[in-house]
Amino acid sequence: MTGGAPLFAGLGGVLLFLAAGRGLVELLPALRERPRAARFAYSYLLGVAAVAGSTYLLGIAFDIRIGRGVVLAPVVLLVVSGLVARLLRRRTPARRSPTIHPPRAGVFAARFAFGVGAFIALGLFAAALTKPDLGWDGEMSWSAAARWVRADRSVTPRALADARVYVTHPRYPILMPLAQVAVQETFDLGDDRRAVKPLYAAFFPALLLVLFDLARRHAGTCAAALGTVALAVVPVLAFNDAGGTDGTFSDVPLGAFFGAGFLLLLGRARTSEAVAAGLLLGAAVLTKNEGLPFAVAALGAVAFLAITGRPAERRTRLTALGLAAAAVLGAGLALRVWQSNIPQRWDEDYAGRLGEVSLAKEARVRLPLLPGAVMREMRSREDLAGFPLAAALILAAGAGGLRRRIVPPIVLCLTTCFGAYVLALLLSNWGGVEQVHPTWARFLVMQLSLPLGVLLALALRTGWRARLSFSRKGEQNGVTRVRGATEPRSRGRRRVLLLFLAFATVPVLLVWLFASYRRGQVSAAPRAAARTVTGSTESPWKEDASLTGSLDEPAEGSSVQGSLAVRGWARLPDRDLEVTVFIDGNERASVTHRRLSRPDVQNALPMLGDCASAGYEFVYAFSAKDSGPHEVEVLFRTRDGRERHYPARGFIWRN
Amino acid sequence: MRTARRLAPVVALAALVVFLAASLPGAMDASRRRIKNAGRERTLGADEALATLRGQDYVAAIRRIRDELPEDSEYLLLVGTQGGADVFVRFDLAPRRAIFGGTAADVSRNVTLSRLHALPAWTVVPRLDGPGPRLVATRLLAEKGALP
Numbered sequence: 001m002t003g004g005a006p007l008f009a010g011l012g013g014v015l016l017f018l019a020a021g022r023g024l025v026e027l028l029p030a031l032r033e034r035p036r037a038a039r040f041a042y043s044y045l046l047g048v049a050a051v052a053g054s055t056y057l058l059g060i061a062f063d064i065r066i067g068r069g070v071v072l073a074p075v076v077l078l079v080v081s082g083l084v085a086r087l088l089r090r091r092t093p094a095r096r097s098p099t100i101h102p103p104r105a106g107v108f109a110a111r112f113a114f115g116v117g118a119f120i121a122l123g124l125f126a127a128a129l130t131k132p133d134l135g136w137d138g139e140m141s142w143s144a145a146a147r148w149v150r151a152d153r154s155v156t157p158r159a160l161a162d163a164r165v166y167v168t169h170p171r172y173p174i175l176m177p178l179a180q181v182a183v184q185e186t187f188d189l190g191d192d193r194r195a196v197k198p199l200y201a202a203f204f205p206a207l208l209l210v211l212f213d214l215a216r217r218h219a220g221t222c223a224a225a226l227g228t229v230a231l232a233v234v235p236v237l238a239f240n241d242a243g244g245t246d247g248t249f250s251d252v253p254l255g256a257f258f259g260a261g262f263l264l265l266l267g268r269a270r271t272s273e274a275v276a277a278g279l280l281l282g283a284a285v286l287t288k289n290e291g292l293p294f295a296v297a298a299l300g301a302v303a304f305l306a307i308t309g310r311p312a313e314r315r316t317r318l319t320a321l322g323l324a325a326a327a328v329l330g331a332g333l334a335l336r337v338w339q340s341n342i343p344q345r346w347d348e349d350y351a352g353r354l355g356e357v358s359l360a361k362e363a364r365v366r367l368p369l370l371p372g373a374v375m376r377e378m379r380s381r382e383d384l385a386g387f388p389l390a391a392a393l394i395l396a397a398g399a400g401g402l403r404r405r406i407v408p409p410i411v412l413c414l415t416t417c418f419g420a421y422v423l424a425l426l427l428s429n430w431g432g433v434e435q436v437h438p439t440w441a442r443f444l445v446m447q448l449s450l451p452l453g454v455l456l457a458l459a460l461r462t463g464w465r466a467r468l469s470f471s472r473k474g475e476q477n478g479v480t481r482v483r484g485a486t487e488p489r490s491r492g493r494r495r496v497l498l499l500f501l502a503f504a505t506v507p508v509l510l511v512w513l514f515a516s517y518r519r520g521q522v523s524a525a526p527r528a529a530a531r532t533v534t535g536s537t538e539s540p541w542k543e544d545a546s547l548t549g550s551l552d553e554p555a556e557g558s559s560v561q562g563s564l565a566v567r568g569w570a571r572l573p574d575r576d577l578e579v580t581v582f583i584d585g586n587e588r589a590s591v592t593h594r595r596l597s598r599p600d601v602q603n604a605l606p607m608l609g610d611c612a613s614a615g616y617e618f619v620y621a622f623s624a625k626d627s628g629p630h631e632v633e634v635l636f637r638t639r640d641g642r643e644r645h646y647p648a649r650g651f652i653w654r655n
Numbered sequence: 656m657r658t659a660r661r662l663a664p665v666v667a668l669a670a671l672v673v674f675l676a677a678s679l680p681g682a683m684d685a686s687r688r689r690i691k692n693a694g695r696e697r698t699l700g701a702d703e704a705l706a707t708l709r710g711q712d713y714v715a716a717i718r719r720i721r722d723e724l725p726e727d728s729e730y731l732l733l734v735g736t737q738g739g740a741d742v743f744v745r746f747d748l749a750p751r752r753a754i755f756g757g758t759a760a761d762v763s764r765n766v767t768l769s770r771l772h773a774l775p776a777w778t779v780v781p782r783l784d785g786p787g788p789r790l791v792a793t794r795l796l797a798e799k800g801a802l803p
Contacts, residue, residue, distance in 0.1 A: 007697075116679065123686025126693030132704045136739065139746035151726060151750030159752045166732055166745065166755035192701035226671055233675065233682040239689075385681065390674035398667035460671060462664035610760070613738060 005189075007129050010198035013183030014044070017199075020075040021047025023082030024279075028272035030264075034213060037114075041209035044202055045256055046276060049283035050074055052179040053331075056286055059155030060338045066153045071182040106221030113212065113225035117232045121205040124238050127246055128197035135247025141169045143196070143248045146177035150184055156341050163343035171339045171347060175286040176200075176250045196248060204245040207256045208232055211450055214263045215457035218406055227457030230390070231449055236383040236441045243442040250288050251446040257284035258291065259450020262298035262413060265324055266305060266406045269313065274320030278327030285331035289350075290420070290447060292335070295328045297416035301409035309405060350427040362426040366433055369641045370425070373433040377440040384441060391456060398459025407458065410451045417448060432641040544642035548608065549577055551634050554651040561654055563591065564620040568646075569598045570636045571614035577636040579616045584630055590618040626653050709743070709783065716787030717747045723790055724751050724777060731756040731766070731774055731793055735781035744781035744788045753779075763800040771797050 021043030025031045031042045054074045058064045102110065134143050144167070148159040155178070160170045180196040189195045208228050215224035231237065236244055243249045261280030264273045281298060284291035299321060306317035344352065378388040395402070421443055428435045444452070549570030554560050570577035576595065580587060596615030602608060633648040696704065706714045724730055732753035735741045745753045754775055757765045766774065771794060778796055780789040795803055 006701075116683070120682055120686045123689035127689040130693040130696040130699070130704065132701075132708050134746075136742070140742045144746045144749050147746075147749035148752075157750075159750065162752070164754055165729075166753040168742070190701065192704075194701070194704060226668075229679075230671055230674060233678040235678075235682065235685070238682070239685050385678045386674055387678070390670050393670035394667045397663045397665075397670065400664060401667075459667050462667065610758075 006192050006194035006197075009183060009187035009189050009192075009195040010129055012187055013196070013199050014202045016075060016183065016186055017047030017051060017179070017202075018043050019047070020051050020078045021045065021049075023078035023080070024050055026082030026085045028276050030268075030270045030273040031276055037209050038213035041206040041213070042260070042276065044206045045210070045260055045283075046279060047078075048179050048199075048253070049175075049257065049279050050078060051182055052175045053279070053283055053286060055178050055182065056155055056175055056338075057334055060334050063154065063156075066149065066155070066178075066181060066185070068185045068188075071185050102221035106225070109222045109225035110212070113208075113229040113232070116229050117205060117208045120232055120238050121201070121208075124201045124204055124245055125198055127239075128201040129194055131197075131246075132193040133247065134193055134197070135243070135249055137243070138248035141172050142177055142250055143180065143193070145172070145174050146180035146184070146196070147191075149174060149177055150181045155338065160342050163345060166346070168346045170342050171289075171344055172250075173286045173288060173291065173335055173338075175283060176248070176253055180248070197246075200245050200248055200252070203252045203256050204238055207237075207252060207259075207449060210256065210260045210263075211453040211457075214260070214267075214450065215454045217267060218404060218454060219401070219457035219461040223401075223457045223461035226460045227453050230387070230394075230456060231445075231453050233385070234387045234445050235385050236445050237449065240383060240441070243446055249442070251442045252449075254284055254288045254291055254294070255447040255449045257281070257287055258294045258298065258447065259453075261295070261324070262301070263450055263454060265298065265302045265320060266409060269317045269320040271320065271323070274323040277320070278324040281324055282327040282331035285328055286335060290424075292328075292332050293420040294417055294447070295332075297413045297420065299325050299328060300416060301413035304412055305405070305409040308408075348424075348428055348430070350424050353427045353429065357427060359423075359426055366426060367422075369433040370422070370436065373436040374440055377436060380441065384445065387445065391452070394456055394459045398462045401458045401460070401462035402455065404458060407455065410455060414448060414451055417443075431638075544638075544644055547577060547636045547638065547642060547644035548572065548605070549579075549634075549636045549644070549646060551632070551646050551649060554632065554649060556649050557651065559652045559654065562622050564622065564632075564651075564653060566616075566618040566620070566632055566634065567596075568616060568634060569596075569601050569611070569614045570616060570634075571601070571608050571611060572638065573608050575638075576613055577638060579618075580635040580637070581618045582633045582635065583620065585633070588620060591621050592619045593617070622653065622655055624655070627655060628653065705747075710787070712785065713783060713787035716789070717744070720748060720779060720788060720790045721751075724748070726750055728752070728777075729754055729775040730790075731778040733762070733778065733780050734758045735783070740781035740783045740788075743783065744779060748779065759802050762796055762802060766793060766796045767800075768797045 018040065022039070024046045025039055025043050031039065031046075034042065051071065051074050055066060055070055058070065059066060064070055145160070148157040148167075149155060152158055155174065159165045159167055179199055183189070183196055183199055187195070208231065211231060212224050212228045215227050219227070237252065238244055239246050243251045245252050257280045261277040261284060264277040264280070267273055281295040285295050302317065302321050302324070306314055306321055309317060378384060421439075425433060425435055547570070549568060551566070551568040553565055553567040564583075566581050568579075570579050581590070582588075594617055595613035596617055597613065598611045598615040601614055602611035608614065629650060630653050631648045631650050634646045635643060636646065637643045696707065699707070702714050702718070727750075729752045730748070732741055732745060733756045735744070741753075756762070756778060759780070766778070774793050774797075776793055778791045778793045780791060780802060782788055791803065
């Protein structure tokens with residue numbers, strides 16, 4: 001396949017889902033009345049959900065042979081239905097969406113957010129169409145499943161159904177792999193990896209547009225735009241090939257389906273919104289294993305709102321909840337039936353371990369390590385770039401804006417999702433809390449991005465209003481007034497008590513996160529230096545002198561000219577150790593970092609096993625201010641919470 | 656206290672401004688670089704693009720194995736010594752089905768003449784560097800008891 005083919009197929013695939021979803025949106029008045037950009041976003045999400053979801057369900061129920069006809073049938077059906085509905089509607093007066101008159105600042109903020117989001121999305125599409133990297137999980141699970149499904153033309157291909165075949169995570173739900181198959185079948189693609197990547201890249205603008213639309217309902221145009229742009233620039237969401245939309249992971253699709261479905265149910269609960277929410281939550285269930293607990297958390301939170309909300313709305317909300325719950329139940333049952341045909345192997349198998357492990361014992365061992373592990377992830381500049389600290393500050397300082405009736409259900413839902421995350425961690429067959437490293441940023445920023453984004457927008461809303469009161473005291477606030485976005489006040493003691501309970505966990509968590517983050521930021525360097533002397537800190541990592549490794553270069557008292565190469569090895573008998581290098585107590589960006597083969601170590605210490613990547617090498621560039629004496633220290637770490645500080649070395653660095 | 660209450664919302668806005676000031680240039684630059692690179696790599700074919708990721712030798716080796724093994728076949732896959740080698744090779748050879756063969760050190764135990772009838776005819780030894788993955792007749796492995 002030449003360079004132009006993935007461009008044609010990739011963008012064609014996006015248009016395929018947009019067309020199907022657009023037809024569906026025409027049938028759903030609540031979405032049809034949304035602004036044009038939001039309609040596109042909902043169309044895309046619903047298009048993927050409908051086309052891939054219908055293929056999945058038909059495959060499970062009737063074992064149909066997946067081909068171009070099966071893929072295109074729902075597309076044609078939805079497009080034609082949408083056109084017919086549109087033609088019929090022309091005879092009746094159109095119902096208009098709520099009139100929105102954003103202030104000039106709101107228009108500017110929205111254009112700014114749109115510009116930033118569009119430029120990042122452009123870069124994302126450019127990379128998707130030219131870079132073949134699918135990310136680790138993309139190659140291990142998601143895209144591999146798509147190839148097996150396409151080859152056997154079945155949702156239960158032999159590779160998954162045959163217990164002898166080496167498949168990692170064979171029971172992962174395959175909605176997104178089926179979306180890949182839909183693109184490949186429609187455009188008759190070979191094995192060009194790039195052709196399916198735009199399918200994932202399109203989730204980035206869709207997610208941002210949905211966030212802007214849903215946040216605007218509750219927080220106004222300015223705050224919604226600011227919240228959206230804040231999320232858009234978090235690196236892990238766009239350009240991270242370990243979960244972001246620059247690969248073929250299912251985390252962002254899950255976040256988009258789950259978040260949009262949940263937040264639509266918190267709106268005015270019109271029947272068409274509930275149908276869309278049900279479809280999206282059902283798609284979330286079929287996208288990742290986390291989808292089912294997340295969807296249940298969303299339904300629970302909506303039930304909470306229905307019970308504690310205005311009595312006049314209760315019936316409507318419960319009806320909407322019933323519709324969405326039916327879709328989630330159907331998707332959950334279908335997934336269970338599909339999974340029962342697939343032998344479990346090469347998987348964490350959380351459900352299987354539920355009755356086997358003692359949760360109390362696991363909690364005693366693992367939970368004390370969790371805050372430290374989470375804080376390390378939160379501090380990752382590469383993935384989160386300070387977003388957790390900024391978000392914690394915004395939410396704490398803008399707490400006044402969180403006195404809204406949609407906030408308690410959002411907090412309740414997020415708390416339940418976090419509970420599911422912790423439960424999975426306790427059941428995991430990974431050691432200690434090592435699973436936090438590959439999953440935390442994906443959980444927080446990708447899967448929970450929409451509810452978090454709405455909270456951010458609400459908190460920013462108070463800031464925006466305060467800005468006006470400071471500069472133009474007494475003038476009307478600049479927040480867009482939207483139908484249904486009036487500020488309700490707490491009514492009665494019961495409401496106050498429920499609000500307090502719902503909020504009780506989150507502020508404590510935020511204050512703790514903030515304090516820990518600050519502590520980590522401020523004292524990281526001195527701590528690293530102090531460790532070399534005392535060897536003991538308040539770190540949750542346990543010092544373990546039995547961790548084998550070495551710092552070979554630079555030698556003690558040596559003189560280094562130009563680039564500094566720090567070399568050595570670190571390995572236990574069953575695995576390599578993680579290595580961090582500190583220069584004068586500080587972690588510094590290296591020019592290159594790689595693991596090396598160390599056959600000499602293997603010969604000397606055969607019990608360490610294969611030392612193909614036991615060695616390490618960090619290379620640092622010299623700058624003018626580096627001239628003079630320095631100290632280098634290396635830190636070896638295991639994934640189960642142990643570490644060893646290798647004695648520091650002094651050296652002279654010169655140009 | 657009252658002033659603090661009034662100032663708090665502005666702090667929220669200030670936190671956002673600081674975050675955007677720190678993160679926005681990086682995000683825009685990352686996007687700009689991708690657009691620029693895409694312009695350079697837009698004409699690459701599927702194999703050429705994959706070669707930018709894994710190298711020419713790897714792509715050539717995968718092509719050779721694909722030509723040898725029909726799509727609807729099984730092969731024995733050894734676990735690579737380099738992290739991810741078996742995962743990446745398994746994907747590039749899909750939809751061919753991989754049967755787990757353990758590590759190269761386990762060959763003498765897993766691949767024996769008595770078990771040969773139950774094993775696929777071919778074994779793939781995954782490698783990301785050098786000459787890339789190798790295709791070896793499983794019978795040869797069973798006879799030698801180690802990688803030739």
